[in-house]
Amino acid sequence: MEEIVLETQNLTVYYNGRPAIEGISLRIPRRRITAIIGPSGCGKSTLLRCFNRMNDLIPSARVTGRVLFEGVDLYGPDVDVVEVRRRIGMVFQKPNPFPKSIYENVAFGPRIQGIRDRRRLDEIVERCLRAAALWDEVKDKLHQNALTLSGGQQQRLCIARALATEPEVLLMDEPASALDPIATMKIEDLMRELAREYTIVIVTHNMQQAARVSDYTAFMLAGEDRVGRLIEFGPTQQIFTRPRDRRTEDYITGRFG
């Protein structure tokens, strides 16, 4: 049996009082890559954003049900959102480095946690850039503006930046959809590498990507009512070869979506 890190129980998210996703119950195993797939508008990103409470930033969003992280309800009354986001990192669809130096991008998280010691910061920056497979490309230009990097490098920088807060889980929202195939391949290799230490949840609309990198796959679909629901969850191989639900099979064989 896999050890479970994150678990949603009957999770429903409303935007302006209207449900966007409904009744999601899902268990994310530790140090595995779990892919959430499904057609546009099925609520994949909405679900992902419940795991680090990014939905809090949308005033009209309301969440019911439970999201357990190491057994603690993330939406419980005594939970510190800042701590949640530190321990559950996120990488976004479009690379979004700060218009600061490469070094300062990675040092951002540690700095807001109050780490000032230069040597410790140097050590964190190097370790995270190495972990994100970017160190060799940028080690001679750490103080250059991060926006001078290529799109693929920027995205790996964003991964390094997320690693610098020492999270246990990395959420990735279509992290390669804005990148070319070679940069995409590098990100996928990196994900496999990171899965030795981190739990990764990736949202992707690219089924091949889900099949290539993930250990588990969740398939979501919005019905006629445009409310996203979890259709099927299981080991990636089983989902792609022997789906139990007819709709999953239709989707992965490209009949719609």
Next chain:
Amino acid sequence: MGLMSRSAAGIYAARLQRGMATRWREWGELAIQGLLLFAAMVSVFTTLGIVAVLVIEAVPFFQQVSLIEFLTDPQWTPLFAQKHFGILPLVAGTFLTSAVALALAMPVGLLSAIYLSEYAPARVRAILKPALEVLAGIPTVVYGYFALLFVTPLLKRVIPDLETFNALSAGLTMGIMIIPLISSLSEDALYAVPGSLREAAYALGATRLEVALRVVIPAALSGIVASFILAASRAIGETMIVAIAAGQRPILTLDPRRAIETMTAYIVQVSLGDTPHGTLEFRTIFAVGLVLFLLTLVFNLIALRIIERYREVYR
């Protein structure tokens, strides 16, 4: 076969020839282009004309008064028997009122911009932003009397030795007037920072204040600085408030409690007075005007340069 295709080609070629209607249309296009160019050039030529007048009138002034005296003499008494033509007291007066105004307007303007862009709910923002901008629509003469008849008496309770005309009251009122300039331009700069950067910072565990201070403000810094410089330029050129409330006594001081005279107020004083045209005394206003123009020009150019650089920050 050959004949047919040639005549068909002839018909198509004839269609390519410009008819009368097309020619009229082309003339119309040209005329409109000319009109638009003229409209665009009006302000350019006006500016050039103003510069020309300033220079032409200032030249005879500088033939009689040396540039060194103009820039270094600590007294400005062109209207008295004992004439001195040192612009320093007027520059000091302008600097003093502007400094007081900016000391108030920069922090208050920036803080309200941060509130509007980063904290205010959409509904509050929709009400507050236009309300702030209304402040900019109040005629400056009203601000002037507000300074003289309301702010000064109020300040006198706290600072008993405040003179009736003083730089402090005029400066503070001018500061209130330029708050909307700073808050509006700074807010535009802050608001233009992509939401994706805020998301990135929140996702790293930053609090709202940390997002504002460490991500949004640095990213918008050049826009904010540009708003400060434009505000400084506005303060230097402001006339009505200082003419009414700051006094007409050109003394070289940095004490904001005292009556002073700014460059602009001096120009008003001479323009409205009975100084005969064509005299040296009258020409002083062109020399002062030239200095004023150059100062604000430099400030505006700096602001433009900074705004240009700021446009390059994202992609």
